[in-house]
Amino acid sequence: MTKEGKKSKPTLQIEDAPGAVPVAERSPSGARRMTLNMGPQHPSTHGVLRVVLELDGETITSAKPEIGFLHTGIEKQFEVKKYQQGIPLTDRVDYLSNLTNNLGYALAVEKLLGLEIPPMAQWMRVMLCELSRISSHLTWLGTHALDIGAMSVYFYCFREREEILKIFEMFSGQRMMTSYIRIGGLALEPPRGWHKVISKAVEQLAKGIDEYFNLLSANPIWCNRTKGIGVFPVDLMLDLGITGPMIRAAGVKMDARKDFPHTSYDKFDFDVPTRTSNDVYGRFEVRMEEMRQSVRIVRQALAGMPSGAWQADAPHILLPDREKMKTQMESLIYHFKIVTEGFRVAENSVYQVVESPRGELGFYVVADGTPNPHRVFMRTPSFGNLQALGAMLQGQLIADSIAIMGSMDFVLGDVDR
Amino acid sequence: MLPEIAAENPTALAVQTEYPEAIVDAKVASDGLVLYISPLLLTPVCRLLKEQGFDRLTAVTAVDWWPRSPRFEVVYFLHSIKNNVRTRVVVRLKEAESVESLCGIWRSANWYEREVFDLFGIEFRNHPNLERIMMPADWEGHPLRKDYPIHGFKYSYQDE
Numbered sequence: 001m002t003k004e005g006k007k008s009k010p011t012l013q014i015e016d017a018p019g020a021v022p023v024a025e026r027s028p029s030g031a032r033r034m035t036l037n038m039g040p041q042h043p044s045t046h047g048v049l050r051v052v053l054e055l056d057g058e059t060i061t062s063a064k065p066e067i068g069f070l071h072t073g074i075e076k077q078f079e080v081k082k083y084q085q086g087i088p089l090t091d092r093v094d095y096l097s098n099l100t101n102n103l104g105y106a107l108a109v110e111k112l113l114g115l116e117i118p119p120m121a122q123w124m125r126v127m128l129c130e131l132s133r134i135s136s137h138l139t140w141l142g143t144h145a146l147d148i149g150a151m152s153v154y155f156y157c158f159r160e161r162e163e164i165l166k167i168f169e170m171f172s173g174q175r176m177m178t179s180y181i182r183i184g185g186l187a188l189e190p191p192r193g194w195h196k197v198i199s200k201a202v203e204q205l206a207k208g209i210d211e212y213f214n215l216l217s218a219n220p221i222w223c224n225r226t227k228g229i230g231v232f233p234v235d236l237m238l239d240l241g242i243t244g245p246m247i248r249a250a251g252v253k254m255d256a257r258k259d260f261p262h263t264s265y266d267k268f269d270f271d272v273p274t275r276t277s278n279d280v281y282g283r284f285e286v287r288m289e290e291m292r293q294s295v296r297i298v299r300q301a302l303a304g305m306p307s308g309a310w311q312a313d314a315p316h317i318l319l320p321d322r323e324k325m326k327t328q329m330e331s332l333i334y335h336f337k338i339v340t341e342g343f344r345v346a347e348n349s350v351y352q353v354v355e356s357p358r359g360e361l362g363f364y365v366v367a368d369g370t371p372n373p374h375r376v377f378m379r380t381p382s383f384g385n386l387q388a389l390g391a392m393l394q395g396q397l398i399a400d401s402i403a404i405m406g407s408m409d410f411v412l413g414d415v416d417r
Numbered sequence: 418m419l420p421e422i423a424a425e426n427p428t429a430l431a432v433q434t435e436y437p438e439a440i441v442d443a444k445v446a447s448d449g450l451v452l453y454i455s456p457l458l459l460t461p462v463c464r465l466l467k468e469q470g471f472d473r474l475t476a477v478t479a480v481d482w483w484p485r486s487p488r489f490e491v492v493y494f495l496h497s498i499k500n501n502v503r504t505r506v507v508v509r510l511k512e513a514e515s516v517e518s519l520c521g522i523w524r525s526a527n528w529y530e531r532e533v534f535d536l537f538g539i540e541f542r543n544h545p546n547l548e549r550i551m552m553p554a555d556w557e558g559h560p561l562r563k564d565y566p567i568h569g570f571k572y573s574y575q576d577e
Contacts, residue, residue, distance in 0.1 A: 068549075068550055071551040071552065073560060075536075076561055076567060079567075111447050238472055238473055238498075239525065259501050349446070350448055351446075351448045351494060351505060352448065353448075364476075364494070366480050374480070375481070377476070377492075379475060379478075383528065416551065
């Protein structure tokens with residue numbers, strides 16, 4: 001398509017807006033129209049997403065995303081698990097930023113229980129969540145660049161991500177499904193030598209992020225394929241429920257870490273980056289800047305990590321120390337009670353918001369006085385963002401659809417749950 | 418009637434002055450105000466809340482309280498960026514009762530209402546495209562209902 005063809009693209013319309021006439025209807029060019037089925041097995045959808053595209057030549061006249069291929073009923077499973085057993089389920093929702101998911105669920109239940117978390121555990125949570133934000137953004141950057149055609153970035157990003165996954169393995173024994181943040185604190189005591197390992201990794205990351213930014217921002221093909229692509233009105237974005245880096249690239253300063261501070265985020269000094277260009281390149285810039293801010297937070301956490309307990313003082317909720325069980329009767333009783341029955345939570349409900357790398361992640365937990373949650377609803381950022389895909393693709397070129405989808409950074413496990 | 422605990426809240430007061438019959442119950446949770454609204458007045462109240470600055474409908478979900486009556490609670494999560502406030506609007510519904518769709522007020526309601534329809538079987542009147550979203554189109558039953566077994570109806574592990 002030529003430059004002229006790009007200029008004459010129609011104004012953006014919403015998929016279900018009444019009276020919306022696709023551009024192709026107006027021109028009697030029936031032969032140029034076709035329906036293209038993208039997915040469910042398409043490499044650039046990063047999961048199983050099906051998009052039904054109606055095309056007029058190379059212009060998309062309508063796009064209908066179809067989801068549900070990865071629906072595994074996680075919300076239903078929560079209802080038959082004990083509260084603490086829900087943590088591994090949250091890992092499997094957004095598998096690229098599992099610690100943020102752990103944190104959201106743990107915070108919601110802790111609010112219901114009225115648990116006080118010691119400062120060391122809170123700072124450790126912040127540090128690990130920011131590391132997982134960097135790892136998630138690195139995965140995004142690598143795959144997004146690969147989709148657009150820059151292959152080498154992919155290898156660099158995954159090399160760096162590997163270092164972060166090694167840190168997670170060191171802490172929890174697991175690379176991806178860490179389940180490290182538990183209700184009441186952390187799963188295990190932080191390993192010996194963690195400070196040195198993270199300090200080294202963070203210095204390398206700080207260098208790496210700048211390098212990858214320069215690698216892409218000075219690349220004319222990257223700039224041509226991202227600048228001015230995927231622009232979408234801000235009011236529609238808010239109306240359609242877009243959150244996270246997407247909305248920040250449109251100039252709206254919305255970040256749950258600042259707006260609704262949790263887990264001592266108010267004790268850290270960091271900025272919420274915004275851009276006003278509102279295109280694919282702007283979202284790239286915002287995410288790169290977010291990684292730099294995360295590095296800043298991790299450095300602060302390394303410098304000022306408080307000492308003390310890594311779990312709350314709540315013997316009726318947390319499993320006792322193995323040694324104590326052999327000598328103290330009470331610990332043995334608590335252990336028996338927690339393992340056989342779990343702990344009960346009084347009838348109440350809470351909606352806890354945390355900032356996931358993809359946007360607003362909310363956990364709505366309803367307790368009914370039994371050891372199982374009555375209902376756990378996950379407001380996942382990918383679901384909210386993906387809803388706008390149909391409207392965003394309308395009127396765009398088919399080649400740009402890959403760039404736009406990549407800039408949304410959705411995880412299909414997060415969409416379908 | 419507005420309970421004492423929410424009497425100081427500006428959002429609750431605004432709704433109370435405009436639609437005195439709308440508020441069934443209210444409470445202040447740790448994450449903000451929770452308003453229980455009569456299903457008939459949901460649309461006007463939500464329109465008013467949008468004028469009050471709640472520019473985002475974050476999510477819609479439901480809770481099944483079977484075998485209690487009224488059985489369902491439909492929960493709307495609202496967020497005001499300007500005032501940095503969150504509010505929950507809750508509508509209590511009996512079995513087979515339907516509720517007005519909010520797609521005309523916030524477009525983000527579209528998929529969330531489809532999800533609630535799919536997994537709970539609650540109908541939303543005047544929804545532009547009320548189809549199943551998670552489950553296959555020919556699926557029978559609504560999985561997140563409390564009387565739907567965890568392993569589904571097709572298989573049973575009881576006799577093995």
